[in-house]
Amino acid sequence: MQDLLQHLINGLSLGSIYALIALGYTMVYGVLQLINFAHSEVYMMGAFAAYYSASALNLEARPGVLSLMILLFVAIFFCSCLGVLIEFLAYRPLRKAPKINVLITAIGVSLFLQYSAQVFFGADPKVFPQVLENTTLFTFFDVPIKSLDLSVFVVTLVSMILLYLFIFFTKYGKALRAVSCQIQVAPLMGISVNRMISLTFVLGSSLAGVGSVLVGLKYPKIEPLMGLLFGMKAFVAAVLGGIGNIPGAVIGGLLMGLSEEMVVAYLSSTYRDALAFGLLIFILIFKPTGILGKNSAEKV
């Protein structure tokens, strides 16, 4: 019982980070029908931006919530700029090109960032500065609740609530949904589609920035290829929930984190990664639209 509870906590903590990254995939897909393969590299770059700014500001000497907030802010800012820049330079010129061209470009951008990062940061893993002490805050049914797990959970929860409030209750959030629903018609409302697409990248990349700092704290080893597998799994989570569907990405991420943790706990850690891709194959065969995705019948 105590074990199970501990695994649930670990799984939720990991899953909520998957969900953050999955949101970025799903939002861009919702608007552009593009799988933004460069998203996992935005996440990786966010981790490095946080790493370098933490050492520049010497945040490790002053661990605490304030240092965490500073790192989150830096990563969010850096990732948003990078996301918007990628969209502007790589995807916008291809707006009228066939979808497959943009997809291939996304893979190209992803590779470009991976290997540029190796050139500039070195291929060796770096240890992410621990800006938050991992102490036991309290025990819950004999399970120690660590400050790291709790902050991961609180930060993701707050990010998702903010995203939810933005998307559903602000004018620009509604415009974003309008563009995602009818990209042809949105300009007839006076909505600039390009600006809304930039906004989508800002939001998605910000969440990737948050995710990168949280991963850095929880699994403190960062390297230029760290986005590859993690991003893939987050992508699978987005597909699992129904790509393009925002609540779906959260559900997919949490399910992914939980099932991965359970596999490691009760089967073997060898199957950790096999699970993600097994899930992908399973969904694609039995419910290609994902858990919350709907079959969209094209009306003629």
Add this chain to the structure above:
Amino acid sequence: MIHPALEVTDLKVYYGFVHAVKGVTFSVAPGEIVSLIGANGAGKTSLLRAVSGMVQSSGQIILDGLSLDGIAAHKRVQLGLGHSPEGRGVFQTLTVLENLQMGAFLQTNSKKIRDKLDYCYDLFPKLRERAKQLSGTLSGGEQQMVAISRALMSFPKLLILDEPSLGLAPKIVQQIFSIIQKLNADGMTILLVEQNASQALKISHRAHVLETGLITLQGSGSELLSNDLVRQSYLGL
């Protein structure tokens, strides 16, 4: 001097090699209902899309004295174009109210927005009942009401309606046409494209017949209604 609400000169639209509109010239005076009728593929929708900037075109489009040349679609709304597109194009995952709010995306005066919303709700009381409902769950007629109201919410000088009666039950069609007349009576200038030629001609001040990208006939609504060619080709009489 009073400008025409819309002045279109030698408008051409190409889709790749397909020449959809081959040089069309017409104008709409303030306070008029002008309709374009014609068969499928005559270029009616392409023409409207060119006016609101959804497709590239050559020629001249002047809205209330201002050339729209090189102005992006989303900026034309600010200049006074309201377009209810073919197939309604409602934002299905947004509620009725949210759809109407999107129509007023560029408006900043919340009192004016509320008043216009009330105006739309009075035109279509059904929409007030369904304000919180997702518009994708509405019937076709109700979605058309959303599309028209949404276009009205941008305070247009010219309202473009593309096939407002498409796929609707006869009773709803009647209702939509009488609303169009009421809007016009309230001072709205309307450019209407319709398959339902007899209804459209009855309420139009002037009309143009479009055939394979060219205007082949024009006149007042009643003139065209009694024109033999129109009666044979479009009214089935």
